[in-house]
Structures are given as structure tokens and as C-alpha cells.
Amino acid sequence: MDTNTNNHMLIKIFFVASFLILSLIAVIINESSFVRAVQPFNVDIDLPATYKEVSSGTEIWFTIKLLNLANSKRVDVTLNYELINKDNVSIVHNSKTVAIETQASFVANLALPANAAPGDYYVHVTVSSPAGESTARASFKVIEKMNVMIFYYAGAGVLVLVLLIILLVKSGPLIEKMKLKMKIRRIVREKLKNK
Amino acid sequence: MTSQLIITSVEKLQNDIVLKTKSFKGKIGIYVSLNKTQKSTEEMLNKEGIDTSKLFFIDCVSKEKVREDVLHIGPEDLNMLSTAVQSFIKDIQGEKFIIIDALSTLLIYNNENKVAKFVREVTDYASENNVYVIAFSPKTQGEELLNKIFNFFDNVEKK
Numbered sequence: 001m002d003t004n005t006n007n008h009m010l011i012k013i014f015f016v017a018s019f020l021i022l023s024l025i026a027v028i029i030n031e032s033s034f035v036r037a038v039q040p041f042n043v044d045i046d047l048p049a050t051y052k053e054v055s056s057g058t059e060i061w062f063t064i065k066l067l068n069l070a071n072s073k074r075v076d077v078t079l080n081y082e083l084i085n086k087d088n089v090s091i092v093h094n095s096k097t098v099a100i101e102t103q104a105s106f107v108a109n110l111a112l113p114a115n116a117a118p119g120d121y122y123v124h125v126t127v128s129s130p131a132g133e134s135t136a137r138a139s140f141k142v143i144e145k146m147n148v149m150i151f152y153y154a155g156a157g158v159l160v161l162v163l164l165i166i167l168l169v170k171s172g173p174l175i176e177k178m179k180l181k182m183k184i185r186r187i188v189r190e191k192l193k194n195k
Numbered sequence: 196m197t198s199q200l201i202i203t204s205v206e207k208l209q210n211d212i213v214l215k216t217k218s219f220k221g222k223i224g225i226y227v228s229l230n231k232t233q234k235s236t237e238e239m240l241n242k243e244g245i246d247t248s249k250l251f252f253i254d255c256v257s258k259e260k261v262r263e264d265v266l267h268i269g270p271e272d273l274n275m276l277s278t279a280v281q282s283f284i285k286d287i288q289g290e291k292f293i294i295i296d297a298l299s300t301l302l303i304y305n306n307e308n309k310v311a312k313f314v315r316e317v318t319d320y321a322s323e324n325n326v327y328v329i330a331f332s333p334k335t336q337g338e339e340l341l342n343k344i345f346n347f348f349d350n351v352e353k354k
Contacts, residue, residue: 180282
């Protein structure tokens with residue numbers, strides 16, 4: 001009896017253990033599927049250095065690089081790209097549908113509104129596909145227009161200054177001639193006053 | 196005739212200048228002095244009984260400013276010299292004459308072409324304004340230049 005009881009116990013333990021192991025495997029497999037469903041694509045935004053600091057009204061160009069992690073067959077995906085402010089409010093948005101097999105790059109642009117306040121902003125990209133959504137973001141800064149313009153004004157100022165100096169040097173003989181003419185006029189007037 | 200080039204010997208140069216200046220008695224003149232300072236030229240003319248009160252001197256020898264009514268222009272600055280002569284012609288009303296004493300001196304400081312250009316500018320402007328120009332040059336100096344500028348004068352007198 002004892003031997004039978006022990007065998008039954010062992011069999012039960014074996015089944016329970018098997019069940020637990022199988023359940024664990026199932027959970028792991030499901031977990032993997034879940035991850036794949038959440039981020040089916042690796043999304044990368046390439047924002048050139050020239051757009052890291054911009055003034056309002058600038059058209060921002062960037063490249064969206066997609067890598068199909070599932071490495072499955074060709075699928076149509078929707079690219080939603082937008083500019084969002086630091087409060088996560090979308091201020092400009094656009095989208096397009098593209099086909100992707102393993103990997104692809106797309107150039108996109110969004111115009112920053114002329115009234116965009118200075119501060120931190122993000123280019124936010126969402127890739128939607130039947131397998132799920134993937135996102136990425138890249139930050140940039142909007143600075144006051146004056147800060148950018150001041151370099152142009154300074155440059156223009158220097159240019160005007162250089163032109164003035166050149167003009168002054170070039171007109172030197174002309175000024176000398178004018179002085180000479182005025183002196184002669186005075187000499188003639190003085191000398192012939194009493195004649 | 197409004198312009199004359201007188202080529203004479205060095206010995207006779209001073210005498211010829213005196214005679215010519217005397218011939219303009221009573222008229223207003225512009226004297227471009229390239230050989231002597233204004234002071235010594237004026238002394239020389241006064242000694243010969245010439246009234247210099249109606250002469251405007253451009254002294255190209257001395258840079259020292261002694262009198263307010265005398266211009267000092269370096270002989271190398273033909274541009275300014277030409278401007279000064281033209282300004283005097285423009286500002287002096289009535290009949291007037293110009294004496295250039297002596298043209299060949301300019302060759303020491305400038306090349307022939309520049310001097311020729313200067314002569315042309317002065318004679319042209321004088322001709323347009325009916326001003327008599329007499330330029331002197333010693334016989335032995337600047338023959339190449341003289342050949343270039345003969346045509347700018349209405350009359351060339353070789354003594």
C-alpha cells in the first residue's frame with residue numbers, strides 16, 4: 001500500500017512539475033510574442049545637427065530608419081510623425097503609408113509654426129502595422145529668432161563696415177581734391193577781393 | 196592761339212619768362228613754379244618790375260607753407276597739380292594766363308606718359324576756357340617728352 005501510495009505521489013508530482021514547466025515555457029513564449037507585438041519595428045530618427053537648435057518657422061528635415069524585427073514578409077506600415085512640445089502636445093503632424101520588408105529609410109519634414117515658443121521639442125514617430133506600434137523620438141530646441149538673426153546682423157554689420165572702410169580709402173583722393181578746390185576758391189576770393 | 200611751348204636755353208630761360216610775364220601786364224596769372232620756390236620766383240619777377248599781386252603761385256619746390264595764398268603741391272602729384280590748375284581757371288573770372296616753369300622738371304619725378312597726360316589735360320582745359328598757356332622747357336632736357344607733347348600746343352617756339 002505504501003509503495004502504491006508513494007508511486008501515486010511521485011506521478012502527481014511529476015504531472016504537477018510537468019504542468020508547471022510547460023506553463024512556464026508557455027508564459028515565456030507568450031512573453032516573447034508580447035514583446036514582438038509591442039515593438040515589431042526598431043525605429044530610429046536621424047535629426048541632423050543643424051536642426052538641434054532652430055528658430056520658429058523653420059522647416060525640420062529628418063530621416064526615419066525602420067528595421068523590421070520580425071523579419072517577416074513585406075508589410076504596409078503607416079508612419080505618423082509629429083512635432084510635440086515639452087507638455088507632449090502635438091503641434092504639427094503628418095503621416096504616410098509605406099511598404100517595408102526588412103529595413104528602410106524615409107526622409108520626412110515638418111514645418112515648425114512661426115509662433116512656436118522657445119523651449120524643448122521632440123520629433124515623435126509612430127510606426128503602425130498589423131503587428132503593433134513602434135515609436136521613437138528625437139529632441140531639439142527652439143531658440144528665439146533674435147539669437148539666430150543676431151549672427152546675420154553682426155555679419156551684415158561687419159560687411160557694411162568693411163565696405164565703408166574701402167569706400168573711405170578709395171574716396172581719399174577725391175576728398176583731397178575737394179579740399180584743394182575749396183582752398184583755391186578761398187585764395188582766389190581773398191586775393192581778388194580788392195582788385 | 197591759346198597755348199605755346201617755348202624751348203629755350205637754360206641761360207635764356209629766366210629772361211624769356213620775364214618777357215612773357217610782362218607781356219600779360221594787368222592780367223591775372225597762374226604761375227606753376229617747378230624750378231624755383233615761390234619766394235625766389237616772386238623776388239625775381241619783382242626785381243624786373245613785374246606786379247605779382249595778380250599772380251597765383253603753385254609752388255612745386257618748397258613744401259614749407261609761408262603764405263596762405265600760395266599752394267604747395269609736390270611735382271610728383273600730377274593729378275592734384277592738374278586739379279589745382281583747372282580750379283584756378285574755373286574760379287578766376289576774366290582774362291587769365293598760365294605759366295609753367297619748367298615742364299621738363301616734371302620728368303625727374305614722373306614718367307613721360309604721365310607728364311604728357313598732364314600737359315594734355317591742362318592745355319585742353321585752358322583751350323576750352325580760352326586761357327593762354329605758356330610752358331617753358333630748357334633746350335637740353337626731356338627731348339623725348341617734348342616730341343610727345345608738341346601737338347598739344349598751338350605753337351612751339353624753339354630759341
